[in-house]
Amino acid sequence: MKTTTSQHLLNIEAVTLSPENPYTWSSGMKSPIYCDNRLIIAYPEIRKQVAGELSALIEKHYPEADLIAGTATAGIPHAAFVADQMELPMCYVRSSAKAHGKTNQIEGLTDKSKKAVVVEDLISTGKSSIQSVLALREAGIEVLGVVAIFSYGLKKADVALGELDISFQTVTNFSTLIEEAQESGKISEQGLSLLKEWQQDPEHWGAASFSK
Ligand SMILES: O=P(O)(O)OC[C@H]1O[C@H](OP(=O)(O)OP(=O)(O)O)[C@H](O)[C@@H]1O
Numbered sequence: 001m002k003t004t005t006s007q008h009l010l011n012i013e014a015v016t017l018s019p020e021n022p023y024t025w026s027s028g029m030k031s032p033i034y035c036d037n038r039l040i041i042a043y044p045e046i047r048k049q050v051a052g053e054l055s056a057l058i059e060k061h062y063p064e065a066d067l068i069a070g071t072a073t074a075g076i077p078h079a080a081f082v083a084d085q086m087e088l089p090m091c092y093v094r095s096s097a098k099a100h101g102k103t104n105q106i107e108g109l110t111d112k113s114k115k116a117v118v119v120e121d122l123i124s125t126g127k128s129s130i131q132s133v134l135a136l137r138e139a140g141i142e143v144l145g146v147v148a149i150f151s152y153g154l155k156k157a158d159v160a161l162g163e164l165d166i167s168f169q170t171v172t173n174f175s176t177l178i179e180e181a182q183e184s185g186k187i188s189e190q191g192l193s194l195l196k197e198w199q200q201d202p203e204h205w206g207a208a209s210f211s212k
């Protein structure tokens, strides 16, 4: 049976828990869990599988795509693997324009008539994906949607992306990860109950635990 992307993330310890010393996400949220998709690039077979799954999502949901746009920085290598597999042009989007050189925010863009799909490694609040989509739209590029390896399934992301009419698809997500962790025993019972508690109200989880 094929090892799923969530199983790979657990096996390579891309998913880690640190309830006592929570992670700070890029949004500033405090979280007991971190999913480090950057580790995938160290495993040629896994990165190929993940790129294949991202490519399949693009072919299924955004068949007209003719440009792959990676988000800086963690989305860039995965965008490159996808663009390579699909034999499509690629660009990448910085979180802000460069302060020197050509002062570009988007690198590698040669043709503004393209229809892009943004490749993101992970969606928490959706902020990074949104920034990339807006930068591309601002540059006159039509964006068909976003594909990401993993999403936490936070309501905040659904709302923020929905408000801007941004379609997105992910290879795997928090619920699948938890199911597979439960089956494989890769996360302890204690860890699983912590994550289920966290999932009830992720935005206030940190505040609640710090006020104890
Ligand atoms: O949905 P969001 O709330 O925006 O969070 C997800 C983003 O956060 C991480 O990037 P990070 O800012 O850590 O930078 P990096 O990609 O340069 O590692 C991750 O790679 C996503 O891009």
Ligand SMILES: O=C(O)c1cc(=O)[nH]c(=O)[nH]1
Pocket: 024, 025, 026, 027, 033, 034, 035, 036, 037, 122, 124, 125
């Ligand atoms: O929101 C983030 O910054 C974030 C969360 C996570 O689990 N992994 C990651 O790379 N970034």
